[in-house]
Amino acid sequence: MSSDKIVGIDIIRSGSDLSQFRYAMVFLEGEVLKAVKEVSFGGLIRELWEIKPDVLATDNVLELGGSKKDLLRVIKMLPPSITLVQVNVESGKPVKIQYLAEKAGLVSDKSKLDPFKTALVVAYLAREGYGSKLRVFEDKVKIYVYPGRSGIAGGSRTEKYVRNLRAIVTRHVRKIKEVLDKNNIDYDLMVRKSDGGIEKALFTVYTPRERLHGLIKQVKGKDVVVKIKPVLNKSFLSNIIELRKSDERRYLIIGYDPGVNVGLAVLDLDMNLVYVTSGRELDRGDIHNLLIKLGRPVLVATDKNPPPEMCRKLAASLGALLYVPQKSLSTAEKEVAVSEFIKRHPSIDVKNTHERDALAAALKAYGEFQEKLDKLSYKLREMGFYDVNLQKYKVKVLMNEDLSSIIEEVINDYVREERKESTVVLKSDVTAQAPKVEEVLRERVSVLEREKEFYKQRVLELENVVRELSSRLDTVTSELNERILKDRKVSELMQRVRNLEARLRILENENSVLKSKTINHENLFMKLYAGTHVLVPVYNDKCLKFLRHDREEVLVAFTYNVTEALKDARGLVESARLGFLLPPTALGLSKHLIEEELIPAVSAEEVFEVNECLVVADKNSFVRVIALVPQLSEERRKKKYGLTYEDINALIEEYRKSREF
Structure with a gap:
């Protein structure tokens, strides 16, 4: 870091708002001390953009804004390439700056450091590699493309005017896409299309902001706006919700509904709902970070055929398989699947159609493998393997491995674990302990014989219960089929109502336009009749x-x-x-x-x-x-x-x- 540009700061005076803050600022470039000055908050931000240092060093990050809330505002104003370093951190714990200054040989006495000396000390300490680097921005950038004007031109040419704006936005989106593809930069693209072209677009580009310099420029014109914003590192925010650590023993099926509004649903291989959410700003990077904290994703499912490109990218980034249904799921199919799942789990809350579609995709994927998964569970339980991690072996079902080979692998793994835990017995000890072993084995055989008789009697009782329950099940199944048919009919009717309501709104708008034209024509007829x-x-x-x-x-x-x-x-x-x-x-x-x-x-x-x-x-x-x-x-x-x-x-x-x- 010896040749880097480093700015060290310390607060001189704070206040009720940022405009009252004063800072001592030191600028080092390599071994050369370039500047020592007192600056206001506005002056500090201006100096940072003029210098564009590699490192901004401090002994207390909160001094930048005074509070965590204001700190976020300040961070958004910093140059994206800057690295923030809090120097008074050792082994993850805070230490006094005076101690570090003495340790580094920067001061010889124990007198208190004034703000200018402190700024100089933190700059030199950062140069020597002290402290903890705080990652302010992720390696991710948002690029927004939208019209520069509202599109209200007036007169009879309004529609043509709006189409021209959308065509301009479409050209810029195409140009940005070509640049990213040419430079092999990973990205997601979400667009809102209307008549004439693209109304607005959002690129989520997975690269540092500096890499886009010279490739894509910000534009603020009358016809189009291209805004480039680096993404704040969410782990830096104090109010982030910490999710539990990744459960390596849990394997996940991911239902994913991409778009402007994203839907996400997560099932484990026991068909338990682990997580469900939706949101506008939920991009592929956020989803990836979330999922690896929840468990190990093994399957990404979509409800559409052909699958959206973003589903392919998510599966590839997670190293998971991609499940695609034979044909796209209808609204009725998704409604029925999710409704039946919620009936079995009443505590589940599916808030909107995006969450519904994601959950339906995950359930459809699970359903493809459910029979083999249930058969594997039954076989292993029957053989007495109650304490093994079944999810580990259920994954192999998703990989289309043969059930017989999976069961053999369970047995071999179990034997290896038992061998590790067993005590190594010498041959001489075996001979000495043989009578005791024989006695123990006879006692064990006797116990097993008694258990065998007990379980034979228990099997007879359970067979009678099964016959009774089977009869009741037939009755309930018949009733349930009738209810499902009714639910499907209701769902279809609800969809028809929604379609009719949408059509009604269109007709009302057309009626309003025609009414306005009629009034205008009446006025024209009056003018013609009057002869003017x-x-x-x-x-x-x-x-x-x-x-x-x-x-x-x-x-x-x-x-x-x-x-x-x-x-x-x-x-x-x-x-x-x-x-x-x-x-x-x-x-x-x-x-x-x-x-x-x-x-x-x-x-x-x-x-x-x-x-x-x-x-x-x-x-x-x-x-x-x-x-x-x-x-x-x-x-x-x-x-x-x-x-x-x-x-x-x-x-x-x-x-x-x-x-x-």
Whole structure:
């Protein structure tokens, strides 16, 4: 650590909030003392980002924030690459900084260290390798991608505008995915899709933040935001819930329902529910850390076929098998499976559909092996193996090993354990102890004979009980089958109700839109009836049928793009047959077209869209277009030939008179 950048700090003054804190700060770079200064809290954070030290050393981590709550806020402000070191720790126990300073030969007297000396001492101690490193950030990064704006543009182009934003988000997501794949960086991707592309996306990238430097950049634009956040190490938080230590004797089947909201259910090989949970921020790394504390995962199960990619990745990271059903489980199948399991275990609480789907997947996987697992348990109990760890051997059933070979392995393991515990007896001792052994064996045989008679009588009694219970079981099974059919029907009806409710909400939204359009159309009809507005066709390829070219009067059409319209309609314009209405925002363009190009194109005062082929415009603008058509046609002719209609008529009249003479 001798060539690293190290910052040592000690608190000078605290306060009721972080803005009142003052610190003594020392900056070491290798052997060189670069700076000794007093800084405020804001100054400390700024200095750390400017220096970007490898190590931030202190004798009390809480001095950074004053409290555990504020400490979390401070840690989030630190550069992600920084390593936090509390130097006054030896063998996991706190020691006095004065003692360490004397031990390292940094001070010779026993006078109390002031804050500046303390900051210098902790920096040198950290450089020499004293203390305990605190892992602030995990080797994990969250990358959020979402639109930069709300997508509310107004008018009839809102949907197109929103689709454009989603297309931009989709391009950024694809680009980030390509970069991660190209650099062989492990990640999970969760997206929310809508019409037109991806609405938002979350990458969980399993690598330190520094590795992404130069590969992926944060973006904060008008159209898209890409936010990169390193993940705090949860073991660093004081309020984390400690789970019990991994039970190596317990083997686990994991039901996993990935997505934005994750569902997780854990069964052991005795079909006991070990754990069930769900949540939005439950990524693959969190799940991996949780599961290895609960036991040894051997099977990851999904309710979908084909299985989601995240299920494959979780199974691979755990070194477990992946169970995939022959076909995806229906909602009714999952409801029935979970309901029956809860009836046998009433204390279980499944809160939502994500937990239900995860538990159903685990139960389905267990059901595939249940018959062989039960048969193995029965055989071993029958042979008297009550004190062996059955889960250890049940795992082999999941690996499709033969039951006979598993039972033989149990016997061999049992013999080896017995051999370890037995006392080694010398041959000479065997000869001396033979009579005693024979007596013990005869006594044991006598006891076993009595037990044999007892158990024969007991078997007869139990056979009678079994026959009675078998009869009762047939009756109960018949009743239960009827109830299951009813439950399935209820579940299907509930799903139909949910579907109908969703359809109703869609229809209500459509009704609201239609109602709004009806009101708008009523207002337009009133304007048309009052004569203050007129219907005007839109000039485009789809709507040319509304332009009647056979009529002799002047035609008026509306267009958003007059340049495109003139490519097809310039002949009609120059023959004084057609004029254009433009949007109210095109006032400058209208003036240019009339004055410079002699094109009759007037910016309307009001325009309301009826559909893609018709608009309603104010009558004043309409009349002005009609008036401009012949006027500008005359101007064009005069500009081209130097004569007006009146001049031409006068020449013709003069010619006629000359002919009469």
